[in-house]
Amino acid sequence: MKNFIKTLLISAISISAFAQTINIKILQQPVEVYKDKWGVSHIYAQNEHDLFVTQGYVAASDRLFQLEMWRRQATGTVAELLGERELQRDIGTRLFKFRGNLTAELQHYHPRSKQIIEAFVAGINAYIAEARQKPEDLPFEFKLLNTLPDFWTAEVVISRHQGLLSNIEDEINNARLVKILGADKMRELSWFHPKNSDNEPNLELDKMLDNDVLFEHILEYYEAFRAPLKFPKPDNKVGLLDDFQDWYKDEKDNVGSNNWIVSGKLTESGYPMLANDPHRAQSTPSLRYWVHLHAPNWNVIGGGEPTLPGVSIGHNEYGAWGLTIFETDNEDLYVYETNPKNPNQYKYKGVWETIKVIIGYG
Amino acid sequence: MYAVRAGWQEVGCAPYLASLRMNQAKSWEEFRKACTFSRIPGENMIWADKKGHIGWQAVGISPIRKNWSGLVPVPGDGRYEWGGYLPIELLPNKFDPVEGFVVTANNNLTPNNFPNRNAIGWRWAHPVRANRIEEVLSSGKKHTLEEFALLQSDYVSLTARVLVPMLKRLPIDEKYRILKSKLKNWDTFELSPESTNATVYVEWESLLQKAVHKLAVPEKAQKYMKTIPTKRLTDWLVTPPPFLGANPLLIRDSILIACFKQAVDNITVRLGKDENQWQYGQANNKHIKLTHALSDWVTDPTLKAKINLGPIPRGGYGETVNNSSNNLNQTHGASFKIIVDTENWDRTLGINNPGQSGDPRSEHYGDLFNLWGTGGYFPVYFTKSKIVAVSEKVLVLKP
Incomplete structure (x- = not known):
């Protein structure tokens, strides 16, 4: 008992020695955050709302500029900061923005994901509101670019701009190669698999596409929206898209990951083990951020992009999980015949359909 | 449209x-x-x-x-x-x-x-990484966290295992003979930072890729097919197809030798004449240097030195388990890693290169860079008492 009291006293002293109290109005109850020697925040909240408010708050406190660049990319407001060079990116972002049902979207990720995402955003915004009060204390990037961090919305969290999407660039390249080499040679030089015969996969071009139009630059806006954000000096005349193909190939070649799981039958401890190491571009700051989330019904630690609530790779009290890329194909390029008499019409199943035009950002 | x-x-x-x-x-x-x-x-x-x-x-x-x-x-x-x-x-x-x-x-x-x-x-992806991991996991040994940590940093090239033995029976000019015989006796196939054989091998493999690509892919298609899959490279070098040339065996052998000589010449230019200085991981060869996106705009030299990290030596390449990419400055790979033994969550190991914070004023901006660079991890504690024991700061957030 005496030892127990002594331990309590020591921990109470050590807490008070380093403790810093911060007022965040939107919290419902007090939250403790232990920042360990390696910079990992261990969040102890008393309810789910406060847990995710705090996750947003600590992510913003450690990664404010990264979050601000994510927000600008997600909202198509990069040119506002970096000038005309980024205009195509913003147009691309607005063209490809999520236009589905936002309520259904926010509810998809967890039985209470709408509330979780909103709490996370509120936490980010609580930190941003504080930071805007003291612009002199902002990280150097803000001073260099003479800008302030701005507020988040749930739509910023669900942005797909940085996702590992699929193969539309390859489709155009494949078609060009089929046109130059023929399908058989293309298959011989590539490595498409798994397959059951030498004639797979089918690469024949539809008659409508068997011409030179595929050699035009087709995906300008898509590429602009997908290109990584850079900050060249004004004397650097490299255009936004000049190095896109090189970047894309580098990403294709190098983005990948390893993970493995081993049964307890094969481990020294007799328990299952897991390993995961996702391979992405190395950068400063890191793409990912470790965090420990603790609240009633939540006890999970691991990492993910700091722009998201929750943990993408990690463990809870029951199990551990990890991820590597599995090749799906969720993008296709379609080519349309337009009405020579009305460029706003395209042919679909033998009749001229009118293109739906969306005005503005909506 | x-x-x-x-x-x-x-x-x-x-x-x-x-x-x-x-x-x-x-x-x-x-x-x-x-x-x-x-x-x-x-x-x-x-x-x-x-x-x-x-x-x-x-x-x-x-x-x-x-x-x-x-x-x-x-x-x-x-x-x-x-x-x-x-x-x-x-x-x-x-x-x-x-x-x-x-x-x-x-x-x-x-x-x-x-x-x-x-x-x-x-x-x-070419299954070389998966095959190497399976080879280690099938060893019959009982697996441990230490072994998993080594496996995440593994630099064995399975492609080298196929290509290096092909050099054995091929004659070469006097000038290259010693280096060739050194490489053919190399049997670990590990692209470790201290290896000099790895330097020669990787240059050779990348020149083979270019040479075979040039012969296999018709010129007008090269713009759209810039490399060939490594699977095709090794398949065609083992069993040369007729499209490499009228005498496939002869052309295959001449490519192997010409690329080897060129590799040695390239490295001599890049790293100097002294072969003892040809370590694979070094600032002039495979390394990593992280440059902050705004580095070009920073004029204050103290800040500039703080926001950019490295160079530090690195090993591996784009097809080792520790996938570090094929450029000299290897700016791809695993910045985040985790290994877990479900027996005890407090023994979990993790890393995040170069650090948790994006703010160069924080000590956590780059504190994990060197640890990561040497294949290290920090303990990812899960139990509150252990966390409290290694905490340097406690925030109490109040409504």
Whole structure:
């Protein structure tokens, strides 16, 4: 008992020695955050709302500029900061923005994901509101670019701009190669698999596409929206898209990951083990951020992009999980015949359909 | 007129966000159910639990294409439409497999007879990383965290194992003889930072890639096909196809030798004449230097020195388990790593290069860079008392 009291006293002293109290109005109850020697925040909240408010708050406190660049990319407001060079990116972002049902979207990720995402955003915004009060204390990037961090919305969290999407660039390249080499040679030089015969996969071009139009630059806006954000000096005349193909190939070649799981039958401890190491571009700051989330019904630690609530790779009290890329194909390029008499019409199943035009950002 | 049809425009395609459901999973069944909500990116999700189960479930939004492969553009006139999406539970999966492990490294794990073949991809990573991991996991030894840590940093090139023995029977000019015989006696095939054989080998492999690409891919197609898959490179060097030249064996041998000589010459230019200075990992060869995106704009030299990190030596290349990419400044690879023994969560090891904070004023901006660079980890404590013991700061947030 005496030892127990002594331990309590020591921990109470050590807490008070380093403790810093911060007022965040939107919290419902007090939250403790232990920042360990390696910079990992261990969040102890008393309810789910406060847990995710705090996750947003600590992510913003450690990664404010990264979050601000994510927000600008997600909202198509990069040119506002970096000038005309980024205009195509913003147009691309607005063209490809999520236009589905936002309520259904926010509810998809967890039985209470709408509330979780909103709490996370509120936490980010609580930190941003504080930071805007003291612009002199902002990280150097803000001073260099003479800008302030701005507020988040749930739509910023669900942005797909940085996702590992699929193969539309390859489709155009494949078609060009089929046109130059023929399908058989293309298959011989590539490595498409798994397959059951030498004639797979089918690469024949539809008659409508068997011409030179595929050699035009087709995906300008898509590429602009997908290109990584850079900050060249004004004397650097490299255009936004000049190095896109090189970047894309580098990403294709190098983005990948390893993970493995081993049964307890094969481990020294007799328990299952897991390993995961996702391979992405190395950068400063890191793409990912470790965090420990603790609240009633939540006890999970691991990492993910700091722009998201929750943990993408990690463990809870029951199990551990990890991820590597599995090749799906969720993008296709379609080519349309337009009405020579009305460029706003395209042919679909033998009749001229009118293109739906969306005005503005909506 | 062109249009992009993007599955990721559907509800539920915010990357990784469905992991919120996985975060509260208590069993493989609950984890797998959570996986069915994970639509972007396509992923191999793996699970290991304290009760003794392991499982793998591929996830991702996968349009069903009944009449085309999805590999080339198609007319939008109504003849080529998606027939919905494949339910995620129908993607490949395993639960407690008899072999006792599952390895995924972006290689193909889908059987040839997979129904709805055109719903998933046709191009997969070369299985060298997966094969190397499986080789270690099949060793018959009982596995430990220390071994997993070494395996995540593993630099063995399985491609070197195929190519290096091919040098043995080939004659070469006097000038290159010693280096050739050194390389052919190299039997670890480890691209470790201190190795000088690795330097010669990797330069040789990359020149072979260029030489074979030039012969195999017709010139007008080279702009659109800039490299050939390593699988094709090794297949064609082992069994040279007629399109390499009228005498395939002769041309294959001459490529192997010419590229070896060129590799030695290139390295002599890059690293000097003294072969003892040809270590693979060094500032003039394989290294990593992290440059902050705004570095060019920073004029204050103190700040500039703080925001940029390295160079530090590195090993490996784009096809080792420790995938470090093929450039001299290896700015790809695993910045985030985790290894877990479910026996004891407090023994979990993790890393995040270069640090947790993005603010150079914080000591956590680059504190993990050197630890990461030497294959190290920090302990990821889970129990509160252990966390408190290593805490340097406590924040109390109050309403």
